[in-house]
Amino acid sequence: MPPWMPGDCYWPQALAVGALLGYASYRDARYREVDPYYWAVAFYALSPLAVLCWAQVLLSPVRAAVVVGDLAAVLVVGALVYFYMLGGADFYATALIAYALPAARDGFPTALAALLYASIAGALLTVAFCLYNATVNRGKASRAGGWLPYCFLGVAVTVREAFERPWWYPLTGPRGNWGYVDEDPHELLSLVAGERGEDAVIWASPGLPFIAFILAGFAVACLLGARPLAWLLEVLAR
Helix, strand or coil: CCCCCCHHHHHHHHHHEEEEHHHHHHHHHHHCCCCCCHHHHHHHHHHHHHHHHHHHHHHCCCHHHHHHHHHHHHHHHHHHHCCCCCCCCHHHHHHHHHHHHHCCCCCEEEHHHHHHHHHHHHHHHHHHHHHHHCCCCCHHHHCCCCHHHHHHCEEEEEHHHHHCCCCEECCHCCCCCCCCCCCCHHHHHHHHHHHHHHCEEEEECCEEEEEHHHHHHHHHHHHHHHHHHHHHHHHHCC
């Protein structure tokens, strides 16, 4: 942990944030919705230790980097929500980390580290999607057409299969329009089925909750700080 942040502040707050994000991840995966009141309660519950953590940060020599890094992470996620690429719960989760535990063990901005780790996990998932579509699922992918960028974002399935899988989002909505994350997937699929039939092959995404990725990134940030990021940059620089 940072030498300027006492352990009796850091670890209880980290565990509390992790527990709140864990429950939010469960709600997002099970019901595809996290009540906004839940986030209000979470911010309120974490406030006492958040004030202490921020006091320690603002008195530290790395305060400017922490403030800028956490703010940048929240703004990036906010922009992605604005353009319908992420859900509002992802923004609240990132903001909660930045508010409740601004700095990780080595002083690196926690929210920024969590977002970077979550993005790396997401990038690996896109590679897995592409490899699957190019090998095991090549027949359906060829019928779906429009490989780029959809082969990185989802799986080629029939409309009927997408209906049978809960919370699968069609990446191309009716008349080829993009299916936004805030639209009901079954309504979009019904429109696509009406236009193209249930046996038509489309690109669809399982709609994995990004909060789960943020939670995993937060855990890595708390335990290891920015060391994995530094190692990755070192490997890429070779």
